[in-house]
Amino acid sequence: MSLIKRNPTQEMTRWSNEFPAFRGLESLRRDMNRIFDEFFRGDVLADETFFGRDWTPAVDVMENNDSYVLKAELPGMNKDDVKITLENNVLTIRGEKKNELEKKEGNFQRVERSYGVFERSFTIPGTIKSNDIDAQYKDGILTLTLPKAEEAKPKLIDVKVK
Amino acid sequence: MLVRYKTFPSLFNEIDELFAPTYPLFNRVRFVEPTRGVQVKDSGDAVNVVVELPGVTKEDVKVTLHDGVLSVVAERKQPELKENEQWVRNEISYGKFERSINLPYPVVAEKIAASHENGMLRITLPKAEEAKPKQISIR
Amino acid sequence: MTNGVVKGVHTLVPAVDIVETKNSYIVKLDIPGAAKDKIKAQIEDNSLRVSASIAEYGESGKESEPVKEYRREFALANDVDVNTIDAQYDLGVLTITLNKKVQFLPKEITIN
Numbered sequence: 001m002s003l004i005k006r007n008p009t010q011e012m013t014r015w016s017n018e019f020p021a022f023r024g025l026e027s028l029r030r031d032m033n034r035i036f037d038e039f040f041r042g043d044v045l046a047d048e049t050f051f052g053r054d055w056t057p058a059v060d061v062m063e064n065n066d067s068y069v070l071k072a073e074l075p076g077m078n079k080d081d082v083k084i085t086l087e088n089n090v091l092t093i094r095g096e097k098k099n100e101l102e103k104k105e106g107n108f109q110r111v112e113r114s115y116g117v118f119e120r121s122f123t124i125p126g127t128i129k130s131n132d133i134d135a136q137y138k139d140g141i142l143t144l145t146l147p148k149a150e151e152a153k154p155k156l157i158d159v160k161v162k
Numbered sequence: 163m164l165v166r167y168k169t170f171p172s173l174f175n176e177i178d179e180l181f182a183p184t185y186p187l188f189n190r191v192r193f194v195e196p197t198r199g200v201q202v203k204d205s206g207d208a209v210n211v212v213v214e215l216p217g218v219t220k221e222d223v224k225v226t227l228h229d230g231v232l233s234v235v236a237e238r239k240q241p242e243l244k245e246n247e248q249w250v251r252n253e254i255s256y257g258k259f260e261r262s263i264n265l266p267y268p269v270v271a272e273k274i275a276a277s278h279e280n281g282m283l284r285i286t287l288p289k290a291e292e293a294k295p296k297q298i299s300i301r
Numbered sequence: 302m303t304n305g306v307v308k309g310v311h312t313l314v315p316a317v318d319i320v321e322t323k324n325s326y327i328v329k330l331d332i333p334g335a336a337k338d339k340i341k342a343q344i345e346d347n348s349l350r351v352s353a354s355i356a357e358y359g360e361s362g363k364e365s366e367p368v369k370e371y372r373r374e375f376a377l378a379n380d381v382d383v384n385t386i387d388a389q390y391d392l393g394v395l396t397i398t399l400n401k402k403v404q405f406l407p408k409e410i411t412i413n
Contacts, residue, residue: 084409084410084412085407085409086404087405087408088405089379089380089402089405124404127402127404130406130408131403134413135412136412136413156345157345157383157384158341158342158343159342159387159388159397161338161342161388161389161390162337162389162390212334214333214393215333215393216331216333216393216394217331217394218392219392241318243320246322246323247322248321249318249319249320250319250320250321250326251317251318251319252318252319253316253317253318254316254318254329254331280334280335280390281332281333281334281392281393281394282333
């Protein structure tokens with residue numbers, strides 16, 4: 001595979017042209033960028049990694065008043081094979097879906113399901129309660145709930161010099 | 163004896179160079195030379211020397227007087243970065259600082275007082291009796 | 302906070318050291334000769350503003366009008382938690398500790 005770092009935005013646009021499933025995310029991304037750009041620097045829940053993996057699970061991101069909710073399609077996996085980390089304001093979901101076909105004998109006609117390593121990263125747009133992130137894996141869907149934190153942004157803070 | 167007051171133009175010029183540049187307010191990027199200013203003042207009965215020594219502990223300052231020359235030697239220790247630490251910016255210079263000042267008057271060595279507070283070394287050197295200003299009354 | 306420059310006062314930019322640690326940024330500013338209550342550190346619009354006025358050098362105890370003023374401003378990255386800032390003044394050095402927001406620190410999330 002190519003190791004050239006791709007432009008995520010271009011990639012995203014191209015992908016959403018090819019795959020209808022990505023269109024939703026793309027338009028959401030655009031909307032959220034429009035809303036948040038003035039307040040938060042950088043992209044909002046923008047996908048950061050687009051290479052270095054065998055397949056890409058489809059992800060929906062929603063925002064409601066209290067939280068950001070991220071749903072990833074990870075069918076047929078063991079939850080221990082999924083790792084979720086938060087670092088430097090970037091949420092990363094990575095894991096590996098083992099190829100069960102290799103173990104089987106006989107000829108098969110069709111391989112449509114994806115296997116192998118995957119990784120997706122998202123930049124969190126606002127302040128969240130990072131200790132209260134909830135992750136559930138059920139029926140092949142990983143649901144992450146990131147509760148928003150009421151960020152106290154006083155106009156002026158006087159720092160006391162001790 | 164009437165001692166003519168010596169001025170120390172060279173010293174004052176140097177102070178100007180150190181203090182005078184007017185940087186734009188709230189400059190974000192400009193590198194700044196450490197302003198280790200030295201000021202020498204004549205207060206009539208004494209010579210006052212002030213040396214800026216931020217970040218230097220009392221133990222790392224040495225003041226000596228020899229043959230009318232006041233020497234200040236100080237050392238500001240380089241901070242050591244621990245693991246997981248990295249420089250974002252390093253403008254402060256560390257290491258040895260040495261400055262010698264030719265005193266314009268004879269002073270009373272036994273009465274020299276020095277204090278070190280808020281990164282400022284202040285030395286008061288009382289002038290010798292013959293160097294003090296005198297008013298001569300006209301009869 | 303004074304906006305203009307006071308007449309006859311030298312405005313100086315204090316030299317700064319900034320060290321990034323795992324959890325914080327440590328900002329050190331050389332501001333020799335300031336009285337603690339004459340140092341101002343403020344957060345406004347995601348900027349850290351530091352200013353200090355220095356009175357005339359002289360025999361201790363005698364304070365004159367300010368003769369020097371130190372000023373510097375830093376734009377803060379959005380990983381800084383502006384609500385937990387600490388400032389200490391010692392040996393003429395102002396040390397400001399800016400903690401990083403928790404969501405910028407490494408963390409693993411377990412799946413339920």
